[in-house]
Amino acid sequence: MKRVKVSNNVIRRLPRYLRKLDELTEAGISRISSFELGHQLGFTPSQIRQDFSCFGEFGQQGYGYNVPALRAEIASILGMDRGFQAIMIGVGNIGRALTENFNFKEWGFRLIAAFDVRPEIIGTMFHEVPILSMDMLAQFLRENRVDAAVLTVPKEAAVPVTEMLTANGVEAIWNFTNVELTEPNSSTLVENIHFSDSLLSLSYFIAERSDERAAKAARSEKN
Amino acid sequence: MKRVKVSNNVIRRLPRYLRKLDELTEAGISRISSFELGHQLGFTPSQIRQDFSCFGEFGQQGYGYNVPALRAEIASILGMDRGFQAIMIGVGNIGRALTENFNFKEWGFRLIAAFDVRPEIIGTMFHEVPILSMDMLAQFLRENRVDAAVLTVPKEAAVPVTEMLTANGVEAIWNFTNVELTEPNSSTLVENIHFSDSLLSLSYFIAERSDERAAKAARSEKN
């Protein structure tokens, strides 16, 4: 697979393509043009062809794209077939909710262990995932390949735990704490789930619309 | 406040500014230059000044920005002071985890009610939020101002519930279902929390780095 430098925007669109292709498959659609796919996602056909062309030639002139084949290509580009292994740090509310509700396997990750500091849960299993003591973390990382750590610890623990993880060779963190981990000069990959950022963006748009309406109402009152 | 058309990229950066300013406040720092702020966030000073200039003049030549004042401005731009009210649809695992762990008030939202279809929880309270029957939704929306709905229903219910919400005047949805709700021609604001999209982006970067290392290893083996 050719891996030229692909822009961040393109990468962020890949999972949306994947989801849409899964929806199409479910609906029994096996063939789609960039025109129709673009229409359904709100992208231009050009953008879609440009995006895919970063990785190869997946379509066929005069025909379009084969849905399952394209799906498989994108899954592979995203690394879903690489058998990545992940650990979870912090088995509190968020960690448990994630373990129960999020299907790591479906997205190519195997959650092989979880770590916590509370003696009462250490040594137990939670949904087929063993909960180990944080004291075991370093040893565990020496003995197992861990491609990513899911960070679901309390706010205060976020930075020290991150330091511990990177010091022990973890190079990718899926961060659920509402703490800014991205250090300007670190090579660790950090992907953030910032609930508040998301809600605040929505809040901005709600406020914007509200202001627009108020302005409109004020104008029509004048006339 | 001037509200010219602000690009999406700028809006997405605002919550990060807010968080950083809160961190600075906590650290007792009350003044910062665009240079230093940029350094800490990985942005250029130019970008920071450009971003802020969309909304007004918050700095002072020769001095920089006053941290609490700038924080207040951004909070206001994001609509955090507008007393937005939200309802939650679906009180399953995700809904409960969110109610327990996410402080809506901190971000300017008041969670005034939750809705579910399961008789055994209808009529109860969960963390000060009353759980009502879905049958009451339409009436509730007529009688209360609801600025946003938090969508935490099972996958299958996502589309029908969304239709019901929009039909009853809800114009903003915070979507936690892994379903593509953004219809190309709807005016409803949809903000998605797609866990899988986030993990798959991370997966891409892990795979990319792995490939780069393999290529490097292969090259050095040849020499």
Place this chain on the structure above:
DNA sequence: TAGATTGTTAATCGATTAACAATC
């Protein structure tokens, strides 16, 4: 073959960065 649609090159558009006069 004729029609459709790709992959790719060129043109446009928008966002980021640089530069600098204004000013605290």
Place this chain on the structure above:
DNA sequence: TAGATTGTTAATCGATTAACAATC
């Protein structure tokens, strides 16, 4: 005042869109 740093205009860079020859 001199030094620092903003707000803003201009330059650059990158991403999106348009166009079209290639081809199934």
